Amino acid sequence: MISNATILFTLVKNVDWVTFDSDIREYTIKRENLQEWYGKELSKVQNEDELRKLIQEYLEDENKVNQLLK
Structure with a gap:
């Protein structure tokens, strides 16, 4: 999810958020949060x-990943 959101935000300038729906839960990642x-x-x-x-x-650090997806 993080990789896909990063690529999307990098390539498409007018995307401000993206939502991923998994079997477990739904995740919304905002451009501003990801850039921060x-x-x-x-x-x-x-x-x-x-x-x-x-x-x-950034994906190598599990603590950082958990921090973003909390």
Whole structure:
């Protein structure tokens, strides 16, 4: 969910939130919350490699992931 939301927010400038519906619960991720979580404005990402590195770095930290999805 986080990867997909990050990619969507990076590529589509007028998307402010996205909702994912799983069997367990529904998650809504807002652009502003995700950018705050990364500490980076997603529109500033220059290329796909930079985006993938950013996503991978943050997804490796389970505590950070739980913090975002609480």
